[in-house]
Amino acid sequence: MCMNNKLNSYSEDQRRVLNAWVKLNRATESVGQSDRVIMNEHGLTISQFGAMETLYHKGPMCQKELGDKLLRSGGNMTTVVDNLERGGYINRLRDENDRRFFKIQLTQKGIKKIEEVFPKILANLTNRFSVLTKQEQLSLSGLCKRLGLGIK
Amino acid sequence: MCMNNKLNSYSEDQRRVLNAWVKLNRATESVGQSDRVIMNEHGLTISQFGAMETLYHKGPMCQKELGDKLLRSGGNMTTVVDNLERGGYINRLRDENDRRFFKIQLTQKGIKKIEEVFPKILANLTNRFSVLTKQEQLSLSGLCKRLGLGIK
DNA sequence: TACACATAGTTTAACATTAAACTATTACAC
DNA sequence: GTGTAATAGTTTAATGTTAAACTATGTGTA
Numbered sequence: 470m471c472m473n474n475k476l477n478s479y480s481e482d483q484r485r486v487l488n489a490w491v492k493l494n495r496a497t498e499s500v501g502q503s504d505r506v507i508m509n510e511h512g513l514t515i516s517q518f519g520a521m522e523t524l525y526h527k528g529p530m531c532q533k534e535l536g537d538k539l540l541r542s543g544g545n546m547t548t549v550v551d552n553l554e555r556g557g558y559i560n561r562l563r564d565e566n567d568r569r570f571f572k573i574q575l576t577q578k579g580i581k582k583i584e585e586v587f588p589k590i591l592a593n594l595t596n597r598f599s600v601l602t603k604q605e606q607l608s609l610s611g612l613c614k615r616l617g618l619g620i621k
Numbered sequence: 622m623c624m625n626n627k628l629n630s631y632s633e634d635q636r637r638v639l640n641a642w643v644k645l646n647r648a649t650e651s652v653g654q655s656d657r658v659i660m661n662e663h664g665l666t667i668s669q670f671g672a673m674e675t676l677y678h679k680g681p682m683c684q685k686e687l688g689d690k691l692l693r694s695g696g697n698m699t700t701v702v703d704n705l706e707r708g709g710y711i712n713r714l715r716d717e718n719d720r721r722f723f724k725i726q727l728t729q730k731g732i733k734k735i736e737e738v739f740p741k742i743l744a745n746l747t748n749r750f751s752v753l754t755k756q757e758q759l760s761l762s763g764l765c766k767r768l769g770l771g772i773k
Numbered sequence: 774t775a776c777a778c779a780t781a782g783t784t785t786a787a788c789a790t791t792a793a794a795c796t797a798t799t800a801c802a803c
Numbered sequence: 804g805t806g807t808a809a810t811a812g813t814t815t816a817a818t819g820t821t822a823a824a825c826t827a828t829g830t831g832t833a
Contacts, residue, residue, distance in 0.1 A: 475678050483743055486750045489762045490652065496769035497649040498692045500642065509792085516819060526627050533781060540650045545820050547783055552818070569781040569828045591635055598638045600773045605764055610641045612753060612761045617648035621752045661822085668789060685811055697790050699813055704788070721798045721811040777832085784825070795814070802807080 493613075500597050504590055511586045516541070516549045518590070521558060521575060521583045529574035531564075558582060645765075652749050656742055663738045668693070668701045670738065673710060673727060677735045681726035683716075710734060 558579035564570035710731035
């Protein structure tokens with residue numbers, strides 16, 4: 470039926486990997502985009518929410534560490550932290566022991582915002598993941614952890 | 622030990638969902654970023670590769686359809702297709718039956734490029750997914766498909 | 774001390790991405 | 804037929820994102 474039979478030219482192993490990658494990507498984007506709509510309704514971007522959520526749950530840290538946790542480049546962290554600072558959600562505190570570092574910490578306004586938005590994101594995630602059983606959620610976690618870290 | 626015990630304030634159900642979401646995101650980003658390095662070495666961005674790969678495997682289509690498949694906005698497709706057209710990788714063909722549409726199709730240069738780069742991406746994916754058994758890859762596909770589409 | 778090297782952060786150019794407002798074209802109801 | 808709604812695509816403003824070159828600061832060694 471299909472005019473394009475190029476996918477048939479790949480081995481079974483290759484098709485299985487391609488299919489897994491496409492499904493993984495689509496699931497991540499689909500859930501992520503439903504989160505984004507909620508964040509936007511509260512005036513935050515995905516990156517801003519991600520940075521604020523990390524600072525909220527893991528405490529103050531420097532930009533480099535934040536970028537490492539969020540898998541983002543240093544230049545990108547400068548941009549995102551600039552915009553959060555302009556919005557009054559975070560402060561940059563120069564580390565006087567080692568002046569290369571800033572300690573990034575949430576302001577009261579930032580704490581209030583993340584405490585307002587995070588429960589709504591959590592509710593959305595709980596809803597999205599409710600199509601999987603508890604065991605399936607644990608299974609997905611385990612598979613993704615190994616895939617992300619390269620652990621057999 | 623940890624100064625921030627906020628995560629302990631969530632229910633077991635909530636922590637399981639949060640953990641699954643973090644792991645899913647990290648795995649997708651980790652694999653995606655390894656793909657990106659390869660694409661960049663060949664002068665393509667992730668979006669450009671994604672559009673060309675879709676056109677290659679599914680045949681010519683209009684921008685809207687391409688955007689639907691890639692989960693991207695219409696405005697974004699204009700940008701990406703503009704840049705691909707400027708690079709000589711695709712052509713816009715006006716549909717004379719319904720002049721609202723363009724048919725986007727790969728040029729010979731585009732076909733040559735995707736046939737050069739796609740095998741390297743496929744090799745990288747095969748390598749990254751090799752930490753999972755065949756059964757685990759199939760299991761991951763199934764879980765992600767249901768999560769992405771909201772199917773119990 | 775001086776100099777090489779490493780690390781944190783910034784800047785720039787190029788491209789990606791969205792929402793929203795917009796144009797052009799087609800479909801449909803009356 | 805005419806007007807209204809729907810659809811494909813474009814534009815704009817704002818933000819995100821990277822790589823690469825850069826500044827500032829600290830480390831370590833000769």
